[in-house]
Amino acid sequence: MQLKKIFHAGLAIAVLAAGSASAAVRPQLTRIIAYTTDKETPVDIVNDSKDPFMVQSWLEDLQGKDTDIPIVLTPPVMKLEGKKQGKLRLVIMKGAVPQDRESVYWLSLQEIPPKAKDVDNRLVVAVRSRLKVFVRPAGFNADGSRKAAEGLTWNIEKEGNKSWIKASNNAAYYVSFGELAVAFPGYKKKRIEEKSEMVPPKGSARYLLPESYKGGKVTITWSGMHDWGGAGAEKTLEVAP
Structure with a gap:
């Protein structure tokens, strides 16, 4: 996850310099409910900006660990044109999640803003969004x-x-x-x-x-x-x- 670490470092610098910023790319829902009985779970995202953004996404457990996550997320990186919607997909590895209880993971969206062309010293702020993914086995509702x-x-x-x-x-x-x-x-x-x-x-x-x-x-x-x-x-x- 070296790429993610680089983006995180850039984000920290940008936020410290800018104070606050709102995300151009955001999920349409505040939480995702994924059932193991479904073939896949869609995650709709939208770019509110007029500019195109690259979007990186990844999953972590509640402790922040991003390895051995029993969910396949695609695509991990995508281009989202201005004022357009995109879609991520989650596929649950059924045998790798608890069958007697709900489990939860974090889904992070890191926008990669376009390079500023109009001003040489313009500060470009990248913003990360995060939402919970609740995974439910068969029989849960x-x-x-x-x-x-x-x-x-x-x-x-x-x-x-x-x-x-x-x-x-x-x-x-x-x-x-x-x-x-x-x-x-x-x-x-x-x-x-x-x-x-x-x-x-x-x-x-x-x-x-x-x-x-x-x-x-x-x-x-x-x-x-x-x-x-x-x-x-x-x-x-x-x-x-």
Whole structure:
């Protein structure tokens, strides 16, 4: 992946110099659901710019490792003309993914901007987009994912002077939060901003409570992200230490 490393270095320099930038090339969806029973899964991307871009794409696991990924991604590099749509394809290696639970990978899109011709010292910024690919074995569906989010159980954990709310997931699906908020005596309902960590299948994840929490009951409000990238129905539960 030497090519990818070069692009990453260029991206870091560009972002530091420019401060911020928006992607010209982007995926049309915010998440991809891939079923092992399908021959392939399409990923539609679009170039919002009037200029043509080369696009490099690759897959990583949740730890950032890009080797031994059980998904074939094609094409790894493609040219996308201005104001046009393109398509990537994912083929799942059925025997290489868990059959008893959902698995998740990152799909990265690195745009390679055209060389600036009009200004000698013009800064060209390359932007990377990233979205999750949820891989589901036979028998898994959107309804099961929704029920997983609704079925979370919660408790409070304390270590030293810090406290967390802990979500436990008995289902075989990952749960991503659309909303996660807490309230307790003296503290009005506020969203927990650090909620990006998913609750894994048959596992748990915890989220730090505000420093002002000193004990007692906590009211938790949450919703899970559904297959179309939006938040599902909210649930509220009061838990005690």
